[in-house]
Amino acid sequence: MGPQRKIWGRSGATLYSAQSMQKVGGELALIQQIRRDSERRAGPGVSLGIGDDCAVLRPPRGHEVLVTTDFTLEGRHFRRDWHSPESAGHRTLARGLSDLAAMGARPLAAFLSLALPAATPQAWITRYFSGLRDLADRYQVPLAGGDTAQSPTENVLADIVLVGSAPRGTALRRSGARSGDLLYCTGSLGGAAGQLLSLQEVGRKRKDALGHPQLFPEPRGAVGEALRRRGVATACMDLSDGLSSDLRQLCDASQVAAVVELSKIPLHPWADGRMDLALNGGEDYELLFAARPGTRVPRRIAGVPITCIGCFTSPRGVPQVTQIKADGSKSEMPRGGWEHLRT
Amino acid sequence: MGPQRKIWGRSGATLYSAQSMQKVGGELALIQQIRRDSERRAGPGVSLGIGDDCAVLRPPRGHEVLVTTDFTLEGRHFRRDWHSPESAGHRTLARGLSDLAAMGARPLAAFLSLALPAATPQAWITRYFSGLRDLADRYQVPLAGGDTAQSPTENVLADIVLVGSAPRGTALRRSGARSGDLLYCTGSLGGAAGQLLSLQEVGRKRKDALGHPQLFPEPRGAVGEALRRRGVATACMDLSDGLSSDLRQLCDASQVAAVVELSKIPLHPWADGRMDLALNGGEDYELLFAARPGTRVPRRIAGVPITCIGCFTSPRGVPQVTQIKADGSKSEMPRGGWEHLRT
Numbered sequence: 001m002g003p004q005r006k007i008w009g010r011s012g013a014t015l016y017s018a019q020s021m022q023k024v025g026g027e028l029a030l031i032q033q034i035r036r037d038s039e040r041r042a043g044p045g046v047s048l049g050i051g052d053d054c055a056v057l058r059p060p061r062g063h064e065v066l067v068t069t070d071f072t073l074e075g076r077h078f079r080r081d082w083h084s085p086e087s088a089g090h091r092t093l094a095r096g097l098s099d100l101a102a103m104g105a106r107p108l109a110a111f112l113s114l115a116l117p118a119a120t121p122q123a124w125i126t127r128y129f130s131g132l133r134d135l136a137d138r139y140q141v142p143l144a145g146g147d148t149a150q151s152p153t154e155n156v157l158a159d160i161v162l163v164g165s166a167p168r169g170t171a172l173r174r175s176g177a178r179s180g181d182l183l184y185c186t187g188s189l190g191g192a193a194g195q196l197l198s199l200q201e202v203g204r205k206r207k208d209a210l211g212h213p214q215l216f217p218e219p220r221g222a223v224g225e226a227l228r229r230r231g232v233a234t235a236c237m238d239l240s241d242g243l244s245s246d247l248r249q250l251c252d253a254s255q256v257a258a259v260v261e262l263s264k265i266p267l268h269p270w271a272d273g274r275m276d277l278a279l280n281g282g283e284d285y286e287l288l289f290a291a292r293p294g295t296r297v298p299r300r301i302a303g304v305p306i307t308c309i310g311c312f313t314s315p316r317g318v319p320q321v322t323q324i325k326a327d328g329s330k331s332e333m334p335r336g337g338w339e340h341l342r343t
Numbered sequence: 344m345g346p347q348r349k350i351w352g353r354s355g356a357t358l359y360s361a362q363s364m365q366k367v368g369g370e371l372a373l374i375q376q377i378r379r380d381s382e383r384r385a386g387p388g389v390s391l392g393i394g395d396d397c398a399v400l401r402p403p404r405g406h407e408v409l410v411t412t413d414f415t416l417e418g419r420h421f422r423r424d425w426h427s428p429e430s431a432g433h434r435t436l437a438r439g440l441s442d443l444a445a446m447g448a449r450p451l452a453a454f455l456s457l458a459l460p461a462a463t464p465q466a467w468i469t470r471y472f473s474g475l476r477d478l479a480d481r482y483q484v485p486l487a488g489g490d491t492a493q494s495p496t497e498n499v500l501a502d503i504v505l506v507g508s509a510p511r512g513t514a515l516r517r518s519g520a521r522s523g524d525l526l527y528c529t530g531s532l533g534g535a536a537g538q539l540l541s542l543q544e545v546g547r548k549r550k551d552a553l554g555h556p557q558l559f560p561e562p563r564g565a566v567g568e569a570l571r572r573r574g575v576a577t578a579c580m581d582l583s584d585g586l587s588s589d590l591r592q593l594c595d596a597s598q599v600a601a602v603v604e605l606s607k608i609p610l611h612p613w614a615d616g617r618m619d620l621a622l623n624g625g626e627d628y629e630l631l632f633a634a635r636p637g638t639r640v641p642r643r644i645a646g647v648p649i650t651c652i653g654c655f656t657s658p659r660g661v662p663q664v665t666q667i668k669a670d671g672s673k674s675e676m677p678r679g680g681w682e683h684l685r686t
Contacts, residue, residue, distance in 0.1 A: 053446050067397055067398050068488065069454045076493065076494075099397050103396050105397065149414045149420070153418070153498055154496075159456045173395055175395075253394065253395070
């Protein structure tokens with residue numbers, strides 16, 4: 001609202017208003033830098049980038065267009081005292097890339113709406129974009145537009161939009177799992193929650209050797225694309241909220257029940273043996289997928305380990321998700337309710 | 344972040360988490376209602392709506408895809424004491440539709456990221472969606488996904504994404520105006536700012552007969568599409584920040600200068616004769632466009648008056664935007680800096 005000058009408006013898409021950024025950063029150099037970066041990176045799918053009323057995208061012929069949007073709100077999805085600016089930028093983009101990965105789509109372009117408090121240090125902004133850009137570069141996804149505003153509060157507010165494409169009718173959905181299918185996950189679980197617990201401890205010990213699943217989660221784009229291309233998965237989704245919640249979504253969509261063998265779940269070293277973090281922690285951004293029992297599922301795809309952790313059954317007369325413990329006992333898996341930044 | 348249940352996840356696109364909404368609304372009825380509404384309204388361009396990791400869109404063959412994102416943040420873009428919930432919902436969607444209109448694109452789908460404070464009354468949410476849906480219905484644009492979260496502050500935070508399409512290479516850009524082209528605007532200007540001033544007055548008189556350009560701005564979708572289809576406009580943009588700012592953007596993009604005859608600018612009755620509101624007020628969401636001097640430009644398009652208010656010239660040795668007053672005097676038009684909700 002109000003006369004926001006759109007100084008990203010010289011050649012390519014939407015509304016990057018200078019006014020709020022000027023107040024924030026004190027100068028236009030950053031925005032101009034971002035815009036130059038974006039122009040240099042514009043992929044073949046972007047006919048018109050930052051600077052007009054809309055961006056114009058050109059998906060490959062015969063492809064459908066996939067769209068996902070995800071908030072990254074300070075105080076809700078990250079905290080400046082726990083997450084470095086690079087981490088906040090990385091996580092903003094990772095959330096959207098993971099949704100595209102879950103459907104086997106290739107990214108065409110990203111759009112960032114970003115509201116910054118007036119007092120945001122220039123260095124924070126620069127480092128935030130650096131984190132976002134590093135991941136964008138690895139995925140070759142151009143930043144083709146967005147919006148900026150001055151935040152009405154002291155919180156950084158980001159909303160990322162990812163647009164991708166996949167050949168018509170091939171996108172992996174949640175709804176294709178059938179009774180008898182096997183249940184797989186990529187990578188290992190519980191690491192994001194485990195590292196977050198560590199960040200919350202004052203005077204924490206650094207364990208850099210374990211990686212940074214909370215600060216720099218790795219979307220499984222190459223795995224998702226391979227699953228789609230090779231016709232391996234009958235259904236797929238990403239693990240953003242935790243297995244106990246997300247698997248129910250997949251069961252709902254496919255109208256099946258699931259049985260999970262807890263002993264087969266690959267725990268991330270950061271989880272430190274805590275199965276509850278793997279089941280309820282969320283934010284691992286691994287993929288959860290179903291495959292027909294006769295399908296040959298590789299043990300690794302794009303270098304990422306693939307593990308069979310259970311199977312799907314008929315939903316009649318059984319709990320939606322059953323867990324089998326190491327001692328063989330069966331019970332309904334409780335739905336996790338643990339929230340990371342609960343306030 | 345955290346285990347947000349995605350109860351919009353049963354059949355169609357992205358992340359509508361129930362948890363935050365449950366806290367807010369106390370029940371799931373609203374979300375389920377919105378989802379049912381969205382499913383009923385899904386247009387031919389949406390293959391998969393709310394409920395999966397992404398929505399899947401199917402643009403018409405031979406079309407390009409246009410994308411725009413716009414924040415609507417409480418305290419920055421609206422105030423709950425000035426704007427009714429219906430107005431806030433309407434304005435959220437109108438910002439995006441206006442950007443599509445400016446490029447002559449037809450909407451395919453909208454995506455809403457919405458963060459609500461825990462204490463938001465259920466009635467406010469219902470009325471917000473009612474305002475958004477009324478405009479969506481008139482434009483036949485389905486709500487195909489988005490994200491929800493609990494707001495980390497007391498502010499309602501919305502970000503709207505509009506995806507549209509236009510035949511390849513035909514989208515109206517800001518960059519096509521040439522020296523000698525004439526300058527046109529749709530409708531009348533200054534109304535949104537005029538009504539906002541009135542809303543700010545305590546004990547204000549209602550002037551319903553003048554319409555509600557601030558509360559319920561009307562995007563010019565049919566005009567934009569007609570300008571594109573008929574090949575009338577060489578360049579186009581929407582007036583979101585005010586003529587004095589926006590026209591400079593168009594001049595920048597087209598590398599031309601502009602001359603505006605103030606006496607020709609159609610003032611909205613809400614502007615009450617104040618030219619400054621027309622030049623700097625913003626939020627009128629009318630279209631500003633250029634046409635070759637020989638082109639027959641109708642006086643009305645889709646019922647909306649079209650007015651020639653000036654022309655474009657070579658940018659060499661002249662101010663970027665010159666204004667001619669009623670007495671014939673020429674001067675550089677000052678760039679407006681008036682902000683509606685300046686805090």
